[in-house]
Amino acid sequence: xxxxxxxxxxxxxxxxxxxxxxxxxxxxxxxxxxxxxxxxxxxxxxxxxxxxxxxxxxxxxxxxxxxxxxxxxxxxxxxxxxxxxxxxxxxxxxxxxxxxxxxxxxxxxxxxxxxxxxxxxxxxxxxxxxxxxxxxxxxxxxxxxxxxxxxxxxxxxxxxxxxxxxxxxxxxxxxxxxxxxxxxxxxxxxxxxxxxxxxxxxxxxxxxxxxxxxxxxxxxxxxxxxxxxxxxxx
Numbered sequence: 001x002x003x004x005x006x007x008x009x010x011x012x013x014x015x016x017x018x019x020x021x022x023x024x025x026x027x028x029x030x031x032x033x034x035x036x037x038x039x040x041x042x043x044x045x046x047x048x049x050x051x052x053x054x055x056x057x058x059x060x061x062x063x064x065x066x067x068x069x070x071x072x073x074x075x076x077x078x079x080x081x082x083x084x085x086x087x088x089x090x091x092x093x094x095x096x097x098x099x100x101x102x103x104x105x106x107x108x109x110x111x112x113x114x115x116x117x118x119x120x121x122x123x124x125x126x127x128x129x130x131x132x133x134x135x136x137x138x139x140x141x142x143x144x145x146x147x148x149x150x151x152x153x154x155x156x157x158x159x160x161x162x163x164x165x166x167x168x169x170x171x172x173x174x175x176x177x178x179x180x181x182x183x184x185x186x187x188x189x190x191x192x193x194x195x196x197x198x199x200x201x202x203x204x205x206x207x208x209x210x211x212x213x214x215x216x217x218x219x220x221x222x223x224x225x226x227x228x229x230x231x232x233x234x
Contacts, residue, residue, distance in 0.1 A: 036108070037070065045074025065100040068111070075118070088200055089124040091220065093117075095209070097230065111230045114209060118202065120173075121220040125200065134195055136175075139163070144175055144216045146196040159192050165221055170210035173223065174199050207231045 034047040051059075052067040059065050075090035095116030102109050122144070125136040133152030139145030143162045150158050161177040168174035177196050180189045202211065202223060208230035215222045 033068075033109070034070075037072065044076060045072070047072050060102075063102040063104070065102070065109075066098070068097040068100050070095050070097060070116075088120065088128050088202060090202060090223075091119045091121050091124065093119075093225075095225070108231070112228065114225070114227045114230045116225055118223040118225060119220050120202070120223065125198075125221070128200060130198065131195060138216060138218050142216050143178070144221070146175065146177065148192065148195040152195055153191055155191070159196070161192070161196050163196065165214050165216050167211045167214050167223075168199055172199050172201050173211065173214050173221065 031049075033051070034049040037049070038047040048071045050069040051065055052069065053059055053065065070093075072093045072095075073091065075093055076087040093116065095114050097111035097114050099112030100109050101112070122136040122138065126134070129135070131152050133149030135147045137145045137147070139162045144165055145160065146163050147160045148158060150156060153159060159181055161180060163175040163177045165173060165175050175196070175198050177193060180192050209225050209227040211223055212226045213224040215224070
């Protein structure tokens with residue numbers, strides 16, 4: 001019996017050591033993957049990676065990770081907005097990657113599918129408005145309040161409208177004013193819409209990720225994304 005107890009203790013110790021080694025390995029791997037994503041996307045902020053599932057070493061041996069969570073901050077759109085020197089800033093991007101296949105040399109990875117959401121602050125939209133004097137804020141009830149100054153419109157009075165927000169293609173969000181205040185001057189509505197109706201590209205997201213749904217909230221515009229065949233590192 002004593003010998004059996006010794007064997008049990010040894011097995012327990014080995015199990016603890018294997019778990020510790022597994023957790024240490026996944027910690028190191030998470031850091032390296034985060035560095036690769038950070039470099040590939042050219043992010044201004046930070047990247048955090050969580051590799052789920054146990055044991056990690058078995059997943060590595062099979063060159064396939066079941067589930068990986070990634071949080072990125074400081075993503076800039078690829079193309080500058082017209083009329084400004086700024087690129088649209090995505091405050092935070094959270095995504096869950098499923099079925100992540102590692103390259104033969106472990107130098108990169110591709111995910112079968114992804115689902116997540118990105119947050120764009122209203123201040124970030126204002127920075128790329130395209131003209132001075134146009135600002136964005138939450139308007140309540142899932143709408144965006146757009147304010148254009150008199151100077152921005154070349155008119156005697158400023159204008160404030162409520163706009164809907166939606167996806168327009170795979171990488172673009174569109175704001176469209178529900179109603180333009182009545183004005184007597186010919187062409188006034190067109191002038192206002194030219195200032196407050198905007199399309200903004202959300203570039204800089206990982207390759208293969210597309211915009212699925214867009215929602216206006218108090219914190220900013222939430223962009224739900226999805227994709228297949230996403231190259232996340234390498």
